[in-house]
Amino acid sequence: MTAQDMPPPIALFRMVTGYYVSRAVHLAAELGIADLLAAGPQGSDALAKATASHGPSLQRVLRLLASAGVLAEEADGRFSLTPTGNCLRTDIPGSMHAAALVFGGITQQAWSGLRHSVQTGKPAFAEVFGAEPFEYLARHPEDAAAFDLAMSGFTRMIAGAVAAAWDFSSFATVMDVGGGNGMLLEGILAANPGLRGILFDLPHVAERARERLRATGVAGRCQILAGDFFEVVPPGADACLLKHVIHDWDDERAAVILRNCHRAMGPNGTLLLVEGVYPPRIDTSDAAISAASNDVNMLVCTGGRQRSEQEFRELYKAAGFRLTRIVPTPARVCVIEGVKA
Numbered sequence: 001m002t003a004q005d006m007p008p009p010i011a012l013f014r015m016v017t018g019y020y021v022s023r024a025v026h027l028a029a030e031l032g033i034a035d036l037l038a039a040g041p042q043g044s045d046a047l048a049k050a051t052a053s054h055g056p057s058l059q060r061v062l063r064l065l066a067s068a069g070v071l072a073e074e075a076d077g078r079f080s081l082t083p084t085g086n087c088l089r090t091d092i093p094g095s096m097h098a099a100a101l102v103f104g105g106i107t108q109q110a111w112s113g114l115r116h117s118v119q120t121g122k123p124a125f126a127e128v129f130g131a132e133p134f135e136y137l138a139r140h141p142e143d144a145a146a147f148d149l150a151m152s153g154f155t156r157m158i159a160g161a162v163a164a165a166w167d168f169s170s171f172a173t174v175m176d177v178g179g180g181n182g183m184l185l186e187g188i189l190a191a192n193p194g195l196r197g198i199l200f201d202l203p204h205v206a207e208r209a210r211e212r213l214r215a216t217g218v219a220g221r222c223q224i225l226a227g228d229f230f231e232v233v234p235p236g237a238d239a240c241l242l243k244h245v246i247h248d249w250d251d252e253r254a255a256v257i258l259r260n261c262h263r264a265m266g267p268n269g270t271l272l273l274v275e276g277v278y279p280p281r282i283d284t285s286d287a288a289i290s291a292a293s294n295d296v297n298m299l300v301c302t303g304g305r306q307r308s309e310q311e312f313r314e315l316y317k318a319a320g321f322r323l324t325r326i327v328p329t330p331a332r333v334c335v336i337e338g339v340k341a
């Protein structure tokens with residue numbers, strides 16, 4: 001039943017209490033419930049034993065998850081995974097386990113300061129955690145590893161769509177600036193055997209990317225560099241690719257990153273941003289929900305924003321680029337191309 005099909009007070013109450021299910025999914029991720037159910041249904045007592053939990057209380061949470069379609073309660077009272085719940089397993093491609101930990105964890109805590117963001121225009125994350133998100137992650141390796149995994153879970157779904165929607169064959173070397181653990185670059189290099197790649201990210205992220213990429217088939221064509229994109233973006237690529245990086249920053253800081261990309265590339269360098277384009281009007285479509293949700297999440301967490309086509313044009317201009325085309329992909333992100341102006 002969608003919100004439109006419900007009596008309005010019930011629809012509103014479901015929205016207000018949406019965090020009940022969100023908290024339960026987060027707990028299920030922390031306890032590793034989906035991995036425990038991967039081999040088949042189990043009763044709440046067995047799950048409680050395996051997770052050092054209080055059985056009757058865990059059962060109540062598992063039933064809440066069953067009411068939300070994350071688990072199914074079998075006729076004999078045992079619980080099994082639904083296709084949605086299966087995504088909480090850690091051992092499947094495109095796992096949402098890390099996303100559940102991050103977005104139901106530190107992100108949700110940051111959202112407790114939404115009012116602060118709206119009153120001050122400043123990200124609540126720094127208010128709640130006493131540090132900006134990427135500083136916080138640098139100091140909390142476990143959260144940082146989960147964040148990289150969460151991002152790469154989304155990116156794994158997007159990489160194929162980007163590689164199919166965009167022809168990279170005219171480039172010799174593409175640099176993924178703020179490339180996380182390299183999932184996008186890996187997908188693009190795999191689809192383009194003549195292409196070389198550079199992954200550039202903060203030192204602790206680059207280190208994890210090096211570890212992960214070492215075991216992939218593209219390792220021989222991929223260089224990993226560490227640094228700070230507010231200081232300098234290293235030279236060596238004819239295209240700079242930035243996926244879900246620019247939306248993290250306000251216009252001023254976004255322009256600094258793009259100017260550093262501009263400096264790093266020769267006169268024919270190409271800028272490729274991969275992220276959503278904010279639609280002219282918000283309705284209840286999936287695309288609008290995604291744009292508006294991401295936008296407020298950026299307000300709360302990083303102080304960044306989702307941008308409209310016009311806002312991207314202005315940003316490109318401020319950084320010395322001309323926006324030349326926007327290519328949609330089936331993955332709800334666009335490739336936003338710029339050339340040196």
Ligand SMILES: C[S@@+](CC[C@H](N)C(=O)[O-])C[C@H]1O[C@@H](n2cnc3c(N)ncnc32)[C@H](O)[C@@H]1O
Pocket residue numbers: 134151152155177178179180181184200201202205227228229230242243244245248
């Ligand atoms: C939202 S994540 C996107 C990761 C990746 N592009 C993806 O879409 O999966 C932003 C990335 O920017 C990186 N980053 C943040 N500040 C940075 C800086 N000052 N210099 C280089 N990279 C930075 C983060 O470490 C992170 O990997």
